[in-house]
Every structure is written in C-alpha cells, then in structure tokens.
Amino acid sequence: PKLCEMLAWYHREFFKYNLDPNMILIGPGSKELIFQALYVLEGEVFVPAPSWVSYGPQLNIRGKKIHAVLTKRENSYKLQADELAEACEGDTEQQKILILNNPSNPTGAVYTEEEIVALSKVCRDHRIIVIADEIYALTNFSGRPYVSFHQHYPEGTIVTGGLSKSHAAGGYRMGFMALAPNMEEVIKSLSAMISETFSAVSSPIQYAALEAYSGDYDLMSYIKQCTRIHKVVGEYMHKRFIDMGLNCPKPEGAFYLFPDFSNFKDSLQAKGIHSCVDLAGRLLIENSVATLPGDDFYYPKENYGIRVATVDYNGEDVYQESLKPVLHTDEPFALLDDSFVEENCPSIKRGCDEIENFIKELE
Numbered sequence: 001p002k003l004c005e006m007l008a009w010y011h012r013e014f015f016k017y018n019l020d021p022n023m024i025l026i027g028p029g030s031k032e033l034i035f036q037a038l039y040v041l042e043g044e045v046f047v048p049a050p051s052w053v054s055y056g057p058q059l060n061i062r063g064k065k066i067h068a069v070l071t072k073r074e075n076s077y078k079l080q081a082d083e084l085a086e087a088c089e090g091d092t093e094q095q096k097i098l099i100l101n102n103p104s105n106p107t108g109a110v111y112t113e114e115e116i117v118a119l120s121k122v123c124r125d126h127r128i129i130v131i132a133d134e135i136y137a138l139t140n141f142s143g144r145p146y147v148s149f150h151q152h153y154p155e156g157t158i159v160t161g162g163l164s165k166s167h168a169a170g171g172y173r174m175g176f177m178a179l180a181p182n183m184e185e186v187i188k189s190l191s192a193m194i195s196e197t198f199s200a201v202s203s204p205i206q207y208a209a210l211e212a213y214s215g216d217y218d219l220m221s222y223i224k225q226c227t228r229i230h231k232v233v234g235e236y237m238h239k240r241f242i243d244m245g246l247n248c249p250k251p252e253g254a255f256y257l258f259p260d261f262s263n264f265k266d267s268l269q270a271k272g273i274h275s276c277v278d279l280a281g282r283l284l285i286e287n288s289v290a291t292l293p294g295d296d297f298y299y300p301k302e303n304y305g306i307r308v309a310t311v312d313y314n315g316e317d318v319y320q321e322s323l324k325p326v327l328h329t330d331e332p333f334a335l336l337d338d339s340f341v342e343e344n345c346p347s348i349k350r351g352c353d354e355i356e357n358f359i360k361e362l363e
Contacts, residue, residue, distance in 0.1 A: 010213040030160040030175030043095040048079035050297035068298035076109040076249035081118035088126040101133040106307035107258040108251025110142040120153035138166035141231035142252035232336040240352040261304040267362035275301035287354040313345040
C-alpha cells in the first residue's frame with residue numbers, strides 16, 4: 001500500500017496527475033500488466049504503426065489480432081485524430097482499446113498537448129479505453145512539459161509505467177498500472193488474474209521502488225542528466241542520418257530513431273534488398289550494425305524503415321564525463337555536443353560510419 005501511495009504522490013508532484021492509490025496495481029514490469037489488461041478487456045485493439053513489438057504477440061496469445069493504424073513520417077509517425085477516427089468509422093457502440101506508447105519506441109516521438117486533446121475527443125466519441133504506455137515519460141527532451149491522456153481523458157485512461165527505462169533498473173521487474181476510478185470491475189478482474197498468475201512482486205523490489213519514486217533530489221538529478229545524454233546522442237545520430245540522405249524524424253524522447261532508406265529504393269533492389277528485413281540483415285552481416293526491421297513494429301516492409309537504438313556505450317563512463325565542468329566558464333556540466341558523442345561514444349560513431357559506408361556502396 002505504501003508503494004501505491006508513493007506512486008500517486010510521485011505522479012501528482014511531477015506530472016500533475018490525480019491517481020487513486022486504491023486503483024493502482026504493481027506487477028513484474030509494465031509489459032506483464034499490459035498483457036493482463038489485454039486479456040481481461042473486451043474490444044478491438046488499435047495501435048499506431050510503428051509501435052512497440054510486444055503488443056501484437058500479446059494479443060495473439062489472447063486469440064485476437066491487432067489493428068495497426070498506419071501513421072505518416074511527416075507527422076513524426078504520431079497517430080493523428082483523423083487517422084484514429086477513420087479506423088473506428090462505422091462502429092461507435094462497441095468498446096475499443098488504443099495502446100499508445102509516449103514517448104515512442106521505436107521513433108522517439110513525443111506527443112504535443114494539441115495532439116493528445118484531439119485524440120481524447122475521438123476516444124470519447126468511439127468508447128475507446130486508452131492504455132497509455134508511459135514507460136519513457138521521464139525521458140522527454142522535447143522542451144515541452146509531458147502531456148498524458150490522463151490529464152484530458154481520465155475516465156477512459158489506464159496509465160502504465162515502471163523502473164526499467166528512466167531508472168535503468170530493468171532487472172528489478174517492477175511496473176505499475178493505474179486505472180480510472182470508474183474501472184472497479186476491471187481492477188477486480190485484474191486482481192483475480194494476478195492472484196492466479198504472478199501473485200506479487202517480491203517485497204525487496206517493492207521497497208526499492210518505494211525509494212525510486214520518493215522524488216529524491218539526487219536521483220531526479222541523475223535521471224535529468226541521463227536524459228541530457230540521450231538527447232545529445234539522439235540528435236547526433238539524427239544529423240548523421242539526414243546528412244546521409246535518409247528520411248528520419250528528429251527524436252524528442254526515449255532512445256530510439258526510425259530512419260528509412262526509401263530514397264535509395266532502386267539501388268537497394270538492384271542489390272537484392274527488397275524489404276526492411278533484408279536491409280536489417282544486410283547491415284548486420286556486412287557492416288556489423290544491429291537494427292530491427294520496421295515490420296517488427298507493424299510498419300510495411302517495403303518502406304525500408306528500421307529502428308536504431310542510441311545506447312551503445314559505457315553508461316557509467318559517459319555519465320561521469322558528462323558531469324565534468326566546462327573549463328573557463330561557470331557551467332556546472334560538460335558541454336554536450338557532437339564532439340562529446342564522438343569522443344565518448346565510439347560505437348555510436350562507428351555505427352553511423354558503417355551505415356554511411358553501406359549507403360556509399362549503393363551509389
């Protein structure tokens with residue numbers, strides 16, 4: 001109970017949410033809790049394409065299919081209200097479910113308040129329950145305050161999150177799910193499911209989470225500094241990709257980018273590369289660059305989109321370097337720029353260099 005109370009306080013303090021501690025469930029990672037919710041809730045399930053890979057397989061276990069709503073690169077692959085409304089067209093009576101990961105894995109996109117407000121109206125009109133996957137909520141470097149469905153559609157929103165990303169504590173396997181006060185029947189069903197499946201998160205992990213969500217100044221400062229690092233590495237990679245001629249929205253959160261190679265479609269096909277799966281395989285085998293193909297995230301194979309992660313470096317060393325003061329100035333922290341990335345994240349630079357070499361060989 002103390003952890004549920006702390007989570008409610010934490011989200012009120014840092015995100016202006018109004019969560020009820022009695023409507024919060026604790027589980028071994030938010031992924032497990034999303035699976036449980038999808039098993040209990042009725043209705044068709046929609047996700048933006050691209051979206052995180054696990055939602056589809058979780059639904060398949062339930063014997064259902066996911067409805068992927070194709071998004072546009074010019075909107076940074078963010079789901080727009082008209083796209084969601086069109087997907088729901090013709091059926092306003094049946095309950096539906098939308099899973100939306102914000103900030104986004106795989107694109108690094110962060111939704112604006114205007115986008116959330118517009119989507120919330122569609123969700124009300126079409127009786128959509130939103131599972132707001134906010135696992136990256138603290139890794140927001142858009143320059144805008146984080147905005148949630150909970151703030152604009154609280155009666156229909158389930159918020160999920162956990163320690164794995166912001167606190168770099170994936171191995172602790174602790175996630176939470178906060179349901180709306182009117183979802184008492186849902187929480188009863190979920191509680192019954194939990195009692196017959198994982199039962200509980202171990203007590204030591206829950207007490208550790210209690211400290212993690214205490215709002216400790218040093219811990220929050222650590223998270224902010226890590227977010228500065230994610231920002232500079234993501235923006236470095238984005239600039240490199242644009243200079244190479246790739247299409248890629250600029251990331252604003254999380255630690256991923258979603259470039260596509262469609263500008264080189266003819267050259268790729270001439271070399272026998274006919275899909276994003278072929279592309280990811282060729283980059284791995286020939287250039288030792290590990291990526292994931294876009295169709296893993298429900299995006300069309302022929303778009304040549306891939307997901308790239310930005311965290312291939314020694315985290316402890318890079319963090320310590322980022323804390324060094326700037327010489328001859330009053331700045332308390334190091335200047336984080338392209339040179340910082342190239343000096344301290346050599347694998348990131350080498351990966352970009354290899355992708356650039358791959359493209360040059362196409363020409």
